[in-house]
Amino acid sequence: MRLAGLFAAGFAVSLAAVAQSAExxxxxxxxPLPEVSGRLDHLAIDLKGHxxxxxxxxxxxxxxxxLKASKWVRNVAGFSKPQGVFYAPDxxxxxxxxxxxxTCKALDGRTLAVTGTENLSLGADLVDYDAHxxxxxxxxxxxDAGNDYGELALIDAISGKKVFGVQTEAHPGAxxxxxxxxxxxxxxxxxxxxxxxxxxxxxxxxxxxxxxSRTVSLAVDEVKHRLFxxxxxxxxxxxxxxxxxKEVARMVTVNTLDGIYFDRAARRIYASGGEGFVDVERQIxxxxxxxxxxxxxxxxxxxxxxxxELKRLFVAVPVAPDRAAEILVFEVQP
Numbered sequence: 361m362r363l364a365g366l367f368a369a370g371f372a373v374s375l376a377a378v379a380q381s382a383e384x385x386x387x388x389x390x391x392p393l394p395e396v397s398g399r400l401d402h403l404a405i406d407l408k409g410h411x412x413x414x415x416x417x418x419x420x421x422x423x424x425x426x427l428k429a430s431k432w433v434r435n436v437a438g439f440s441k442p443q444g445v446f447y448a449p450d451x452x453x454x455x456x457x458x459x460x461x462x463t464c465k466a467l468d469g470r471t472l473a474v475t476g477t478e479n480l481s482l483g484a485d486l487v488d489y490d491a492h493x494x495x496x497x498x499x500x501x502x503x504d505a506g507n508d509y510g511e512l513a514l515i516d517a518i519s520g521k522k523v524f525g526v527q528t529e530a531h532p533g534a535x536x537x538x539x540x541x542x543x544x545x546x547x548x549x550x551x552x553x554x555x556x557x558x559x560x561x562x563x564x565x566x567x568x569x570x571x572x573s574r575t576v577s578l579a580v581d582e583v584k585h586r587l588f589x590x591x592x593x594x595x596x597x598x599x600x601x602x603x604x605x606k607e608v609a610r611m612v613t614v615n616t617l618d619g620i621y622f623d624r625a626a627r628r629i630y631a632s633g634g635e636g637f638v639d640v641e642r643q644i645x646x647x648x649x650x651x652x653x654x655x656x657x658x659x660x661x662x663x664x665x666x667x668x669e670l671k672r673l674f675v676a677v678p679v680a681p682d683r684a685a686e687i688l689v690f691e692v693q694p
Contacts, residue, residue: 389689400676403665444487457484476520502531546575567605621666632664
């Protein structure tokens, strides 16, 4: 009887483990984006205002979603291929970087009216924000601007004006302002990761990502000191020691990789790509990982945003012949 009981208990635990690994993300909502054409780029969140912002690159708009009502409410026009978006809740401003005219525009967080424009150079793209210094980091330049170098612009978020520029060897890709005194930046053309000092704005180190080109995305495990670098060729997530830059692991992942995120609470990595899937990897320990799910999204659904406070992953799916553009809302399962 006791053996039977142990077997039943063990079987139940096994079933629970299978269920957990089978569904780490559950699709809870699909939010249509009416009359939005072309590619969708990056997303931003206003937690207190319950709003999601989506850069509709080819539509030249920023789309606004009411997350309480789970519906599209409006768009903001007047951009020229908007790519990078960030909402700064401490100063209640939305920032939009546009690639075709090289501008970074500041918008009033309540009315979404443009309150300032800073002219950078063509290719203005990904952004991140340092709430301590109230500075915005914007990558721009490179081949898009006809240059063999790029720049990481630092913009004072209060005035909206550029206060400093860090020259880079090519156009900067993903930017990650960490909790430490460092900023990580990838240079896709060179397969490099730059490590910047947040106070001096100097490049402290340059790490070469071996065996992978087109470094496009970044995520970090601040506690275990692991930096996750997404590459497109081959499609992989390469795990580096964030102190030394030494590679400790790598995983094959979704094609046309764009967004990667580390979920500290669930110890998972979420990676979205244009192949039409989100790959989910589980962190066994800082140096070992396993694939636990290949979640379907939609064709060319490259960009996404993970919001740990909501335990939600938002995936942007562009328009297709059989459906409108939409945002898929996935809930993290324990």
